[in-house]
Amino acid sequence: MEPTTTRDAWQQACARVESSLRADGVDLIATAASLEDLEGRRVEFLGRSSALTLLLKDLKNLSLEDRRELGPRAQELKASIERKFALRHAALESDADGAALLKDAVDLTLPSLRPPRGRLHPLTTTLHAIADIFQRMGYSWAEGPFAEDERHNFSALNIPDDHPARDSHDTFYLSGLPLLLRTHTSTVQIRAMEAQQPPIRIVCPGRVFRHEQIDATHSAVFHQVEGLVVDERVGFADLKGHLQTFLESLLGQGTKTRFRPSYFPFTEPSTEVDAKCFFCSGAGCASCKHTGWIELLGAGVVNPKVLSNVGWDPEKWSGFAFGIGVERVAMLLHGVPDIRDFYVNDLRFLNQFDEDLV
Amino acid sequence: MKISSNWLKAHLDFDGGAADLSAALLKIGFEVAGVQRLGPQFSGVVVGKVLAKDKHPNADKLAVCVVDDGAQKWNVVCGAPNVAAGQTIAFARIGAVLPGNFKIEGRKLRGVESQGMICSRAELGLPKDNDGIWVLGEGPTLGSDVGSQLGPADDVLEVEITSNRPDCLSHRGLARELAAALGKSLKPLELPREEPTGGTFPVRVEDAAACPYYSARLIEGVKVGPSSDSARRRLEAVGLRPINGVVDVTNLILHDAGQPLHAFDADKLEGGTLIVRRSRAGEKLLALDHKTYDLPEGLLVIADERKVVALAGVMGGTQTAVTESTTRVVLESACFLASEVRRSSQKTHLRSDSSYRFERGVDPAGAAPASARAAALIVETAGGRAGAAAVVGAPTSPNSEIRATAARLNAILGATFSADEINRVLRAIAAEFKAEGDALVFRAPSWRRDLATANDLAEEIGRFLGYERIPYRLGALAPRAATLTPVEKTSRRVRARLAALGYAEACNYDMLSEKTLAAARLPAEGLPRVAKPLSEDWAVMRPTLLPGLLKNAAYNLSRGVDAVRLFEVGKAYSQKDGALVEGWRVAGLLLGPVLDARWQSARAPRAGFADAKAAVEELLAGGALTWAKPGEGAAGRWVCDPLFHPVNALRALLDGAPVATVGWLHPRAARAFDLEREGAVLFEVNLDRLAARPAAAARFNDFSRLPVSRRDLALVLDKARTYAEVEAAVHGCKLAELQGVLLFDVYEGKNIPDGKKSLAVRLTFGRADRTLTDAEVAGFVEKIVAALGARLGAVLRG
Incomplete structure (x- = not known):
């Protein structure tokens, strides 16, 4: 082919290349039927002896001015053709793969294979959720023995021997030992106060025992989280602030609460704390026994007698204490109707609960 | 305690229904567990008479009756078996509304028009007395309203009175509390003037400490009959059965004023003196509940010259009870020590409304007026002449004074109540309260023995002025460091790791049955026991957590769950030198397929010793771990050992001290727990020993980033040789370049x-500063093969 030397001729040649990409209005690249077909057309349009390659070579015959103008246009034309080829190539390749790999098809509906997945017991997650909120408020974890003496379980807590308050603490005594199974974790408060000096801020989570007939809402073994704060100038208002913060952390910001007067021998004044029913928003439902409120905590200002009992000066120190039942919270939050299910350890039950509660 | 709204309102003006009353009580600390509406909950029911009863033409069990309602005769179809002509009955006319908004309309029953309904008590919402219709006695006028004859409607509140407030265990007591809280006055109580017209009955108190006050009043010439309708209604409202006009008065006064009383038939008291004394060996009491109680020696009793006639403050005897034939009554009103009554009640397992109050504390000043009121009421109901009370002792001394300031009370509450408000509350509780400048001088009335300290007064202020007025305070307490105990830190790590290994956490009771222990091959002797277990299933404190997990596994297996991976963190108990020892353990159990991949291979790999061993290694990672046979040398004997397979179990020692056991379940235990088909592998770790190790953050260990060289060796050696010996021989070469030994086949x-086995191990070599040459690696391998040959007689497989 004769080299193109004039600007006009070059431009005409360029237009011819562009129009050669189509035949009867059909895009020859986009309609290549196979990878082989496409390769043939690539040689035709982009090969060493293609019109486009020659055209690019002929650029050198043009004036510097023309080259500056037409050069980039030619490069752009080449790039656009290459893009078209790449696009078609990818499409043809994936068609070819699809056909070739069809024979490797497996049944993707077969059940998934999973490594065994462990879970923490819902009572553990609930207990941790409760205790961890208090930890974030500066309460240290404290523990004590499950088998306790009368002093730590009762008398040091201002529950004297012949007091009717003991009636609500049906107690397991151990044969031949001066011990009982603790009926509440308030025992740990006494132990902690005996072991250190004020101030103190502790949370005492753990297992407790009551000699009660077992039914859907009573278990002879259950768990509590109790807390104790003793410091200078602590009053009922601090109890309200802390427990409100706790309940909002557990149940959500803006949780409405109600502090009702109540009685515990080891606190004075005493209170029971209800949260606005989080199932019916207070309208009344089975969960709140149609009262609109759910009782969650018992609490109060530490009875000065308890401080005196451990040798702390009640004139200088004051505090508050509280307790919450773990099973009750777990039953409410997870909708478990029967407390006994927590102690059967049926894997169909245990596997329903995830690690996280809040 | 049951509180009748009508009865309460006899002592206090209170505008409002049961809901308002409940709200007012809740606000001052008395929860109302329920409200029961008494009285007619129906309308349009009148007294009627059955004039005739005929068979229903189309139904065997129905009758067609003619009922006269005083104005008109009606045809009524009735299905009750006891309906008969001549009966006076409750007739629901057309238009009547029965409980549950059930409207009575005229309608056809099996083809016969029925113009109303003959009612049973149940249909009227009244306690049932038989299975048929309610047959009224003679008397009520035909056509009169049945509802109005049942007395006025009433609400009965089930009020929960906390044990510190025995003064509220009566209608007047609770009314007094409400009056104080609401700033109202109680309606005055008219006390009868003492005008003794009869004789006295002598009393002797042998233990004045236990019975500081005793009064006996003789009422002669009574004619005992039923109580008035209004008295009966009050008693029924609080759940009591009316007995007779005298006994009912004692119950009325108990529920009205809170003072327990007792009435004796004077003619059945032998010897003419009432004696308050201690019970003697062998004495019995046939009590009013018709049960005979063997009285242990030393309980406080009331006796005549011959026999015990009452367990003081608890219950009287039937022999001396007031009956219809009684003509002379001795009325007891006394103060018994709370601890005495509590002891008597506990020793005899006998509880009563009286003991419940005495145990909690009865107002000592209330005994005398209660006796006067009761005597007047008995005379009013049953006639006769009341004598002066024979009195021994005096009510106890007044409560001691509390001194406080408004500032002190506000500090306890964290509140800013004004001195005026505080004074108002204290005056409402104790009329003689005075404020002397800043000092508040308070002496609790005789019925408020619970008020003894400034904190007690602060509670009163908070209750009456409202806990909702106390602010939420957060700023006063500064942030503090919050720590976990070593055991909690360790058990969190342990729980997270076992959950990551696929174990679900179990939670079992701390008590076991002897049967479970025996099934687990563990001796029950010497273990701590519960004195009075709920049942034999929970009698012995568990010495290990494993039997609980075995029970859980058997339970799950029997319910079609065949892959069991459980762990538990809890306490185990033992006794040593007469003292109880409790310690934290973590135990685990594995049974069944390791992976739920049954569709991939018919028999998926089953959990075995190595799986359980992995858990223990994971838990003990970070220390120098060695293994020994349980019962040998440093391994020692552990209480759980008999539960494990006698050969295929190991003790793990951490830094030389035994800390865990892992192994197959003993085949006999497997059989006992119904686990023999699968067998189970178990482990138990002493968590306290883990927790005792100093906790430290993981330390970084540098390692070579250069490529490594691997060589595989297939060894043939005696079957008796263990893999541990192979590893020891390899490590014995002390090659610094040896980075790892991995067993990848046992054959x-x-x-x-015969008598030989093949172990295939992969050795990994490398250096931190350069890559190794093939010749170097070959040299290492040669050295190792030589050592294996020399120490174990191992040869390379040809």
Whole structure:
């Protein structure tokens, strides 16, 4: 082919290349039927002896001015053709793969294979959720023995021997030992106060025992989280602030609460704390026994007698204490109707609960 | 305690219904557990008479009756078996509304028009007395309203009175509390003037400490009959059965004023003196509940010259009870020590409304007026002449004074109540309260023995002025460091790791049955026991957590769950030198397929010793771990050992001290727990020993980033040789370049001589500063093969 030397001729040649990409209005690249077909057309349009390659070579015959103008246009034309080829190539390749790999098809509906997945017991997650909120408020974890003496379980807590308050603490005594199974974790408060000096801020989570007939809402073994704060100038208002913060952390910001007067021998004044029913928003439902409120905590200002009992000066120190039942919270939050299910350890039950509660 | 709204309102003006009353009580600390509406909950029911009863033409069990309602005769179809002509009955006319908004309309029953309904008590919402219709006695006028004859409607509140407030265990007591809280006055109580017209009955108190006050009043010439309708209604409202006009008065006064009383038939008291004394060996009491109680020696009793007639403050005897034939009554009103009554009640397992109040504390000043009121009421109901009370002792001394300031009370509450408000509350509780400048001088009335300290007064202020007025305070307490105990830190790590290994956490009771222990091959002797277990299933404190997990596994297996991976963190108990020892453990159990991949291979790999061993290694990672046979040398004997397979179990020692056991379940235990088909592998770790190790953050260990060289060796050696010996021989070469030994095959059988086995191990070599040459690696391998040959007689497989 004769080299193109004039600007006009070059431009005409360029237009011819562009129009050669189509035949009867059909895009020859986009309609290549196979990878082989496409390769043939690539040689035709982009090969060493293609019109486009020659055209690019002929650029050198043009004036510097023309080259500056037409050069980039030619490069752009080449790039656009290459893009078209790449696009078609990818499409043809994936068609070819699809056909070739069809024979490797497996049944993707077969059940998934999973490594065994462990879970923490819902009572553990609930207990941790409760205790961890208090930890974030500066309460240290404290523990004590499950088998306790009368002093730590009762008398040091201002529950004297012949007091009717003991009636609500049906107690397991151990044969031949001066011990009982603790009926509440308030025992740990006494132990902690005996072991250190004020101030103190502790949370005492753990297992407790009551000699009660077992039914859907009573278990002879259950768990509590109790807390104790003793410091200078602590009053009922601090109890309200802390427990409100706790309940909002557990149940959500803006949780409405109600502090009702109540009685515990080891606190004075005493209170029971209800949260606005989080199932019916207070309208009344089975969960709140149609009262609109759910009782969650018992609490109060530490009875000065308890401080005196451990040798702390009640004139200088004051505090508050509280307790919450773990099973009750777990039953409410997870909708478990029967407390006994927590102690059967049926894997169909245990596997329903995830690690996280809040 | 049951509180009748009508009865309460006899002592206090209170505008409002049961809901308002409940709200007012809740606000001052008395929860109302329920409200029961008494009285007619129906309308349009009148007294009627059955004039005739005929068979229903189309139904065997129905009758067609003619009922006269005083104005008109009606045809009524009735299905009750006891309906008969001549009966006076409750007739629901057309238009009547029965409980549950059930409207009575005229309608056809099996083809016969029924113009109303003959009612049973149940249909009227009244306690049932038989299975048929309610047959009224003679008397009520035909056509009169049945509802109005049942007395006025009433609400009965089930009020929960906390044990510190015995003064509220009566209608007047609770009314007094409400009056104080609401700033109202109680309606005055008219006390009868003492005008003794009869004789006295002598009393002797042998233990004045236990019975500081005793009064006996003789009422002669009574004619005992039923109580008035209004008295009966009050008693029924609080759940009591009316007995007779005298006994009912004692119950009325108990529920009205809170003072327990007792009435004796004077003619059945032998010897003419009432004696308050201690019970003697062998004495019995046939009590009013018709049960005979063997009285242990030393309980406080009331006796005549011959016999015990009452367990003081608890219950009287039937022999001396007031009956219809009684003409002379001795009325007891006394103060018994709370601890005495509590002891008597506990020793005899006998509880009563009286003991419940005495145990909690009865107002000592209330005994005398209660006696006067009761005597007047008895005379009013049953006639007769009341004498002066024979009195021994005096009510106890007044409560001691509390001194406080408004500032002190506000500090306890964290509140800013004004001195005026505080004074108002204290005056409402104790009329003689005075404020002397800043000092508040308070003496609790005789019925408020619970008020003894400034904190007690602060509670009163908070209750009456409202806990909702106390602010939420957060700023006063500064942030503090919050720590976990070593055991909690360790058990969190342990729980997270076992959950990551696929174990679900179990939670079992701390008590076991002897049967479960025996099934687990563990001796029950010497273990701590519960004195009075709920049942034999929970009698012995568990010495290990494993039997609980075995029970859980058997339970799950029997319910079709065949892959069991459980762990538990809890306490185990033992006794040593007469003292109880409790310690934290973590135990685990594995049974069944390791992976739920049954569709991939018919028999998926089953959990075995190595799986359980992995858990223990994971838990003990970070220390120098060695293994020994349980019961040998440093391994020692552990209480859980008999539960494990006698051969296929190991003790783990951490830094030389035994800390865990892992192994197969003993085949006999497997049989006892119904686990023999699968068998189970178990482990138990002493968590306290783990927790005792100093906790430290993981330390970084540098390692070579250069490529490594690997060589595989197939060894043939005696079957008795263990893998541990192979590893020890390899490590014995002390090659710094050896980075790892990995066992990848164990084989016995074809191509391996009898008594031999093949172990295939992969050795990894490398250096931190450069890559190794093939010649160097070959040298290392040669050295290792030589050592294996020399120490174990191992040869390379040809």
